[in-house]
Amino acid sequence: MSRSNRGDKLDPREVQIVHAITRTTRACYLLGDDPATGKNYDHRKRWVESLIERFAAQFAIDVLAYSVLSTHHHQMLRSRPDVVATWDNTEVARRWLMICPKRKDADGNPMAPTDPELDTIRNSPDRLSEIRLRLSDVSWWMRLLNQRVAQRANREDGASGRFFEDRFKGIPVIDDESVLACAVYVDLNWIRACMAETLELSDYTSAQRRIASLETEPKEPEIDRDLQSEASAESDAGEEASRQRLSDSFLAPVNLCEATAQPGPQPSGKHARCSDKGFLPISNAEYLELLDWSARQVVNGKSGKTPGHLPPILLRLGLSPTIWLELVADFDDLFTTMAGLPENIDQQRGKQTGRPFHVRKRTRELFAQAA
Template sequence: MTTARKRLIDAASTPFYHVINRCVRRAFLCGEDQLTGKTYEHRRGWIVDKITQLAAVFCIDICAYAVMSNHYHLVLKIDLDSQKRLSATQVIERWTQLFHCHPTAAKFLVGEKLSAGEHIVLDKLISEWRERLGNISWFMRCLNEEIARKANHEDGCKGVFWEGRFKSQALLDEQALLACMMYVDLNPIRAGIADTLQSSDYTSIQARISALTAQQTAPVTGKPLLPFDGTVCTLEQSGIPYHFADYLQLIDWTGRAIRDDKRGFIHATTPKLLTTLGISDDAWLLSAKDFRRQYGGISGSWDAMCAMKAKWGGKWCKGKQFSRSIHPG
C-alpha cells in the first residue's frame, strides 16, 4: 500500500529529502527528440529557474539538482527555523506571490481595521499558509503545475505531463545526504551525456563550479543553492555539513571511478571525506551508481531507518546491507 505523503515527509525527523519526478511515457519532453530533431532543451532551464524562484518564496533550500531529458532530481532541505520566524506580514507577502490574496489578508496588509471574526479568519489563514511554506508537497505542486502548463501550451495540447506524483526519500544523516547529493550531481556523467562536471548542464554542481570560477553567464534570479558550511557540530549547522573543497575532490574522484567508458587515473590516496567517515571505496562507488534503487522511502543509518519506519507504523525497511556499508560501526 502506498504510504501517505505527510508520513513520508516528516521535518521533525529530518529536514533533508531526495525528490524525483518523471515525464509521461518517459519521452524526451525536456530534452531533444532524436526522431523529429526538435529540441526541448529550454524546458530544462524552466525547471532550474522555477526551483530557485520557489526556494526564495518557500522556507525550503536547494542542496542539489539535476534536470535530465525526461526526469529531474532535487535534494531539498526544509528550513524550520526560517518558517517559524516569519511574521504574519511576511507569510502573506510570500504566499501571495504564488496565489491570490484572501480579502481579509489584503485588508490586513493595507492596515485596515479588522473585526473580531476577521481576526479569527486571518489567524487561521496565516497558520495554514505558514505550514504550506515549509511543505515539500506544496513546493512540488507549484513547480510541476507551472511547467506542465507551459509545456502543454507550447505543444498545443492538453493532458498529463508528469508521470505521477513525485517520489521522495528521507535522508536521515550526513552520509545519506552526501551519497544522495553525489548521486544527483553525477547523473549526466553516469548517463554518458557529459564528460566533465563543468559540462554537466542543468546540474547544481555545474552551477556551484561556475559561481566559484565567476563564469556565470546570467545573474541568479532566485535563491542561491544552500552553501557548504563545513560545521562539525550538527546543532550549529545551517548549511551542508561539509567543506565544498572536500566535496569537489570526492565528486571528481567518484565521477572518474564509476565510468565504464573512461576510467581515468585514480590516485591511491582515498579522498578525505571517505577516510573521515570510514566508508570503503567499493561501497561508496556502488552508492554513487545506484543510490535511488538501494533504498525505499528512507536512507540513513540502519537504526535510524528502522526507528522512522516504526514511527510510520511499518516494520520493514529496504536497504539494510547498503546502509551498513556507508554507516560502518
C-alpha cells in the first residue's frame, strides 16, 4: 500500500490535533542505550525534549503530550491558526526569527531580532503570509525539530546521512474518545516499553512533567520561617534547576474548563506556550488518575482485580475496560491514517483527493463491541 499524502490530512489553516511519530533509521538505538555498539545516547532524548519546549514558546502549536524513547519519539500536537490571527506582523516576524535566528549568543541560543531583521519579514507581504502559515504547521515543527536533532547527532558522531526515517508519520485525531486514548497511549510509552515501572519514573514524557509540576507546587510553610535552617546556595540552585527542568508550563493544560473558559483562541499570557486552552473535558488530577489506572493494567498484563468502578470519563465516553485497554495498548496499530470512531472517520474525506480514509477491520470490530 502506498504512503498516504500528509497534505490530504493535515492543513495548517485548520485547528487540528495530530499524533506525530518519528523513528530513527532502521530502528537503531540512536536516542538511547545501543546494544549493538555498547554506546549510550540517552542524552539525545533531552535534545528532543528541549526543542519541544523551545518550539512551544514560539510556534502557534499546543503540545498536548509527548514521549521520547530510544528508537523513536511521539508528539501529540494541536495546530492553532486562530492564535496566529491574534498576532500582529511584528510578533509573527519575531517568533519566526526566534525559531530560525539570524544570530546566536555564545551558548548557541537565539538572540532577539533587530528591527532590520524583523523588516525582512514584516515588510514583505508574501513572506509574511508564508511565515504565518508555517507557525501553525505541524509539518514545519517536525521538520525543524528532526533536522536539528539529526544534524547535532551527526556532528557528535562525525557522521553523515540519515538519522531519522525519511519523514514523520502524522495521524489526525478527530474526536474526544480518540484524543483521550491517544494522550494516554503517548504518555504510557515508557511503561509499555518496559523502560519504567511508574509514571513518575517515565523520563522525557509529558506525564512525568505534569506529575512533577504537581509535586513542586508552592506550599504554605509548616513552621516559622525564623526557625528554619538556612539551606546552602548550592542546594537552592540545584532545587531551582530541577523545578525548572520538570516544569510543565510549556504543555497545554488538560482541562478544557468548558463551563468557565472564555470562548475564542485563549492565547497564553505566559511566554512558555501558545495558548491556555485545554484539550479534555476532565481535570489534570482525573487525567493522571486514569493514566495511572491504565498503566497498572497494561504493564501487569494480569487478570488481577479490576477496580469496582472506573474513572467517570470512561463511562461518559461509553468505553468498557477491555476496549479502553486495547485502545491505549495498540493505538498505533488501530489507527494508521486517522484516529477516531469508525463512523467519524467514514465521514472524513481527503483535502486534496476527496477520497475516504481506510479503517482497519480490527478497529471496526473493537468499537462494534461498544455499540
